[in-house]
Amino acid sequence: MKVTVRLQSEPFDAAVEVARLASGRTDIGALVTFTGVCRGSEDGEPIAALTLEHYPGMAESEIERHVAEANKRWPLLGVTVVHRYGRIEPGENIVLVVTASSHRQEAFAAAEFLMDYLKTYAPFWKQVDKADGKSWVDAKAIDDTAAERWSVSRGGHEAAE
Amino acid sequence: MKVTVRLQSEPFDAAVEVARLASGRTDIGALVTFTGVCRGSEDGEPIAALTLEHYPGMAESEIERHVAEANKRWPLLGVTVVHRYGRIEPGENIVLVVTASSHRQEAFAAAEFLMDYLKTYAPFWKQVDKADGKSWVDAKAIDDTAAERWSVSRGGHEAAE
Amino acid sequence: MNLKLRYFAWVRERVGKPEETVEVPPGIATVAELMTWLASRGEEYAHAFNNAKIIRAAIDQKHVRADALIKGAGEIAFFPPMTGG
């Protein structure tokens, strides 16, 4: 399986990443691309930007570990994950997950699995910059629930609580 | 919701379609792109090409009806479906579904829903061209099962059996 | 009753033409009955419609079941299960 995991501050070009993964190949039948985009408002209030903090080293290894887990669960032909950090303005991309497989079900499942885990286990923290100041985004219960449906045996991977 | 449904014989550029749907917008938080690609072999045998036959008029209206159904089920901000017909060689794209929403769950669900229905209800027929001649691809039970999980009340939309 | 018929994929290949207009005899009310009548029209039709259970139909470009009534139909299409996507 062709794996690319990359963290960067600058925007990515999803099309370039997809081409890197898939062009010239005739084994891939299904390509799923997820792009997370910075929205211009949150809870009805306009936002100026997001700032993403991350834990260098751990972020890469956590993502790579989840890509390996996805590859154990589904017969994947390639996975690309790109996650940005730093300042991100509305309309800019934040995260990219590309999964390639022979058939669509596997590609969809792996992409959703990876996004659910990125949301809940990858060490990134979003700060939102609104007119009334900066504040840290709260983790959402819906994301924990989404991650739990994959019921990974996570060993020491649990939260400190 | 911004909807594009298009049938064409020439290859599409997924990046161009995604940009048409999403560029300059700050309401979209999640973009899911599915690309179906012609594989170089089927059941272990190399193939020279696929030929897709379709029912002009009905194909567009079936797809548009399913896009409208997806938009009733999930709060979508945009959907693009492009489906090719005619001769398609290994490595070339066949079908594109792009869904945009505020949040990832809705975008993923709508894209899977549309693909499941395209596979089972859109009037397209694939013929595969192998060394030993051309043959029509059989419909797969797995695709019917995938479509059934959405349990749409389909009215007169059932198969003749 | 004058009716436009369209055939796709291997139904088209077996019948040997993509479409035709036929004069349907009285007494044929449903899509299933229409297929039985078509199968009686010659060898190529028998070959196309001898396993009518797996053939799908559309009336005026909408999927219908075999028990759908053909009265008022402008165009009826016959084809194998779809394999798009």
Next chain:
Amino acid sequence: MNLKLRYFAWVRERVGKPEETVEVPPGIATVAELMTWLASRGEEYAHAFNNAKIIRAAIDQKHVRADALIKGAGEIAFFPPMTGG
């Protein structure tokens, strides 16, 4: 025991630094005990760790539970629940 600590997001802001090396007193065996000790180190630490139940921890860049043993750890990080993706 000499230990490198790293803080992220609002834990970092409250503590007022991204990392530091501390001399952990004997008798502190788990991540939870380490947080309790840290909370006693001053106002900014109390503010950061007064709701320790929601703080997550990693030992040598792997997620751990609050009952994980800190013996042998090279680097321990504290941070709020993740909000990436």
